[in-house]
Structure formats: C-alpha cells, structure tokens
Amino acid sequence: xxxIDPHIHMVSRTTDDYARMAEAGCIAVTxxxxxxxxxRSNPAGFFDYFRQLTDTEPKRAARYGIAHYCWLCINPKEAxxxxxxxEVMGLIPEFxxxxxxxxxxxxxxxxxxxxxxxxxxxxxxxARRHDRLILVHTPHxxxxxxxxxxxxxxxxNAAVDPGRVLIDHVEEHTVAQVLDAGFWAGMTLYPxxxxxxxxxxxxxxCYGRERIWINSAGDWGPSxxxxxxxxxxxxxxxxxxxxxxxxxxxxxxxxxxxxxxxFQPRI
Amino acid sequence: xxxxxCPLSGQDVVERYFMEHRAKxxxxxxxxxxxxxxxxxxxxxxxxxxxxxxxxPLLVDGAGDRTRRVLELFSDHSRDPxxxxxxxxxxxxxxxxxx
Ligand SMILES: [Zn+2]
Numbered sequence: 001x002x003x004i005d006p007h008i009h010m011v012s013r014t015t016d017d018y019a020r021m022a023e024a025g026c027i028a029v030t031x032x033x034x035x036x037x038x039x040r041s042n043p044a045g046f047f048d049y050f051r052q053l054t055d056t057e058p059k060r061a062a063r064y065g066i067a068h069y070c071w072l073c074i075n076p077k078e079a080x081x082x083x084x085x086x087e088v089m090g091l092i093p094e095f096x097x098x099x100x101x102x103x104x105x106x107x108x109x110x111x112x113x114x115x116x117x118x119x120x121x122x123x124x125x126x127a128r129r130h131d132r133l134i135l136v137h138t139p140h141x142x143x144x145x146x147x148x149x150x151x152x153x154x155x156x157n158a159a160v161d162p163g164r165v166l167i168d169h170v171e172e173h174t175v176a177q178v179l180d181a182g183f184w185a186g187m188t189l190y191p192x193x194x195x196x197x198x199x200x201x202x203x204x205x206c207y208g209r210e211r212i213w214i215n216s217a218g219d220w221g222p223s224x225x226x227x228x229x230x231x232x233x234x235x236x237x238x239x240x241x242x243x244x245x246x247x248x249x250x251x252x253x254x255x256x257x258x259x260x261x262x263f264q265p266r267i
Numbered sequence: 268x269x270x271x272x273c274p275l276s277g278q279d280v281v282e283r284y285f286m287e288h289r290a291k292x293x294x295x296x297x298x299x300x301x302x303x304x305x306x307x308x309x310x311x312x313x314x315x316x317x318x319x320x321x322x323x324p325l326l327v328d329g330a331g332d333r334t335r336r337v338l339e340l341f342s343d344h345s346r347d348p349x350x351x352x353x354x355x356x357x358x359x360x361x362x363x364x365x366x
Contacts, residue, residue, distance in 0.1 A: 035355075080352045111352035112343075141357035145342035173338040198284075199334065205272045237283065239274035 001242060002267055003249040004028045005228050006257065007106075007135070007168060007186060007215035010057050010068065011049075012037075017218070017225045022064035024229040028265035030069040030257065031057060032106035032135050035077040037220045043087035046074070050091060054098040067265040069257070071105030071135050072096070079110075079119035089119075089126060096130055102260045103127060105135025106168060109147040112139060117150060124158045133260050134165040135186075138174065141193065148174040152181055166256055168215070169194055175207055184256050188217040189227035197231035201238060209244060213252045295319075318360035 005021065008029050021029075031053060033046075040046060053070040061068035072095055074088040095101060104127040109116045127134045134155075139147035148167070155165060162182035170178050170185045171194065178185045187203060188194040195203070200214050216227035224230065232245045250267070257263040275283065302316060311317075322337045330336070343361040360366065 077355050110355060111357075112348050113352040114348045114350060116352060117348050139357065141359050142341055142343050142361040143357050145339065146345060149346070150348065171338055172332075172335040173342065202273075202334075 001025050001232065001245055001250075002027045003228055003232070003245075004030075004253040004257075004265070005216050005218075005225075006030045006166075006213055006253045007032060007188065007217050008225060009034060009217070009219035010061065011052055012220040013218055013225055015060060015063075018061055018064045018066060021225055022066055024226055026066055026228075027267060028067040028069065028253075029061065030071065030102060030135075032071040032137070033073050034075045034106055034137070034219070039078055043084060043091065046088045047091050050095045054095055054100055058100050069100045069102050069263060071103055072101060073104050073107045073123055074119060075106065076108050076110040076116045076120065076137060076139075079116045080113060082115050082118060085115075085119045086122070089122065092126065093130070096132070099262055102257060102263060103133035103135065104130075105133075106137035107134065108137035108151055109139050110137075110143070112143055112147045112150060117154065120151065121154055121158065124154060124160060128158060128160060133257070134160065136165060136167045138167060138169045144169070144171065145173055148177060152177060152183070155183070156181070164259060166213075169217075170203075171195060172199070172203065175203055175212075179207060179211060184211045184213070184252075187212065187214050189214060189224070189231055190217065191222050191224065197227070197234040200231055201234050201240075204244070204248065209247050209252075211252070211256075213248055213256070295323075314362055314364075314366060315358065315360050317366035318364070321366045 002025050005026055008031060010029060010031050033049065033053060050072055058068040072092050074085045079085045104123055107120055107123040109120060124134065136151055138144050138151060151167065166184040166186055167178045168186035169188045175185055187200045189197055189200060204212065214228055214231050216225055217223060218225035228249060232249065235244055318341055322340055325336050325340065326333055341360045343363060
C-alpha cells in the first residue's frame with residue numbers, strides 16, 4: 001500500500017534506507033529540521049543543513065521514486081542561546097520559497113525553558129508572517145506533559161489556526177488535549193520512547209482516526225525507518241481493514257500537508 | 268475517551284499478545300532482581316527506580332487508563348517555564364517529585 005512517512009530525518013539515514021522504504025510502499029517523506037546529535041558551533045552550519053534539506057535530499061529520494069519535502073527552523077535543543085537561534089532564524093526566509101519547503105518545523109520545546117519559549121513564539125510569528133504550516137516537536141519523557149501545555153498556550157496566544165498546526169510525538173497523556181484544541185496530532189514509533197506500534201494503534205482505537213498520523217521519526221538514534229509499515233501490520237493483525245491504514249498514512253497526511261500548495265506527491 | 272473500537276475480542280487479545288507481555292513482565296522482574304544483586308546504592312535509591320516501583324500498583328488497581336496514569340506519574344506537573352535549560356537530556360521520570 002502506498003504510504004507517507006511525514007516525519008523522518010533522512011540526512012541521518014543511508015541510501016539503502018530509501019531503497020527499503022520505497023520497496024515497502026513509501027511515496028513521500030517530510031523531513032523537519034532538527035538537532036544533529038551535537039550542537040552546531042556556528043549558525044552558518046545551519047546554512048549548509050538547509051541546503052542539504054532543500055537540495056541534496058530531494059535528489060537522493062527521487063532516485064527511489066520518493067518525493068522529499070522539508071520543514072525549516074532552529075530546533076528547541078539549540079534554542080537556549082537566543083542570539084544564536086535568532087541568527088539561524090535569519091537564514092530561513094531565503095529558503096522558504098524552495099519547491100520542497102512545507103513550513104516551519106519542528107519547532108517546540110525541549111526542557112521547557114524561558115529562552116526556548118521565546119524562540120518558539122518568534123518562530124510561530126515567522127510562520128504566521130509567511131502564512132506557512134507549522135510542525136511542532138513536543139519534549140521528551142517527563143517534560144512532555146508540561147511542554148505540550150506551554151506549546152498549546154503559545155499557539156493560542158498567537159491566534160494560529162489550529163488546523164494548520166501538527167503537534168507531534170503525542171502519547172496517551174497528551175493526545176486528548178492536542179485533538180480537543182483542534183490541532184493535528186502525530187504519533188512517533190520508537191523502540192524505547194514515545195509510542196510502540198501497539199500503543200499507537202491503541203490510541204487510534206480510543207481517540208479516533210481524525211486529524212492524526214503516525215511517523216517513524218527515523219534519525220541517528222534508536223529508530224526504524226520502516227516503523228510506519230510495521231505499524232500497518234499491527235493494524236491488520238488486529239483485524240482493521242485497509243481503510244484505516246489508508247486514512248492514517250495517506251489520506252490524513254495528504255489533507256494536512258496539502259494545505260501547502262507545493263505538496264503534490266505522485267500517488 | 269471514546270468507546271473501544273478494537274476489532275478483537277477479549278479472548279483474541281489474550282491469545283495474540285499474552286506471550287509477548289509475559290516476557291515483558293519477566294524483564295521488569297529481572298531488572299529489579301539485577302538491581303538487588305548489584306547491592307544497595309549509596310544514599311537514596313535512584314529516583315527512576317523509585318518511580319518505577321510507584322507505577323507498578325497502578326497496573327493492578329482496577330481503575331483503567333493505566334498507560335496515561337503511568338505517564339502522568341512520571342511527568343513534571345509544574346506550570347511555569349524553568350529559568351534556563353542546564354541540560355538537553357530528559358531522565359524518564361520527574362526528578363522534582365518525591366516518589
Ligand atoms: Zn524529529
């Protein structure tokens with residue numbers, strides 16, 4: 001079945017991963033800008049990262065028939081130094097009109113600090129100014145519940161249309177507040193943190209199939225670029241029909257991402 | 268929370284998932300045994316292990332919504348942003364809670 005992995009960091013993955021994802025039915029990926037596993041020593045490091053996201057990766061993906069889209073931002077892990085973060089934000093506008101750029105992301109919080117929040121608010125404003133979609137990273141583990149509340153407050157204060165924002169990495173304790181506030185929700189399938197395929201399907205069974213998707217968030221850490229099709233197996237194993245798989249991994253991503261006119265993957 | 272929409276019957280859920288979760292339970296038991304064998308830590312037991320011990324009764328208290336309640340037990344419930352982020356990492360449980 002054709003599917004979209006709407007959150008994966010292909011800069012950290014091999015070309016073999018593209019090949020295996022294509023064999024499994026992946027037709028499109030969207031890649032948010034994030035932390036590289038180390039702090040960049042210079043804002044100029046992000047200039048090259050944004051070139052990689054907007055130029056190199058789309059070409060690499062196209063060789064396997066996968067459409068590659070991306071999101072740009074300064075990630076929350078490197079946002080504690082406000083001056084540094086603002087310099088990176090200054091690089092973003094010149095990349096925004098590249099054909100594979102969907103919006104601003106993954107912005108959000110990491111340790112829920114004041115400076116992270118300042119930079120989050122400024123990037124929400126950047127997205128509003130350019131009328132772009134927003135992809136939000138919620139914090140890890142014990143920081144997720146508090147961070148999700150702070151993020152929702154910041155988005156509400158900025159009067160952003162919740163239908164144009166996807167809040168990612170939801171789990172059982174955060175999914176309801178995200179969906180109830182009208183935002184889209186993403187579930188990340190990780191081996192040790194976030195959701196397992198079983199729990200992701202549980203959440204869909206409990207909270208419904210509206211405004212929700214799954215992703216692998218494959219990167220340089222423990223993660224699996226084939227997590228999305230593996231979660232489809234879990235759905236089938238429970239007796240769910242292909243209508244559910246299509247809804248979660250094709251129709252929902254097309255509906256949310258399709259709000260950006262340049263998102264036109266070949267299905 | 269919406270009504271369950273899992274197509275499997277209760278018995279089917281047991282048939283399909285029991286062995287996998289039997290193994291996970293034994294892993295937790297073995298983890299706690301391993302901590303015991305390694306000897307008591309100096310001072311207080313690690314906050315993560317204390318939180319884990321506090322979470323286990325939630326599994327059998329019959330109140331449902333176990334996953335959400337375990338995650339909430341492990342969460343920081345404060346409301347205000349912290350002054351500065353002195354680390355980028357998360358621990359897995361809230362170090363400010365007296366578990
Ligand atoms: Zn990510």
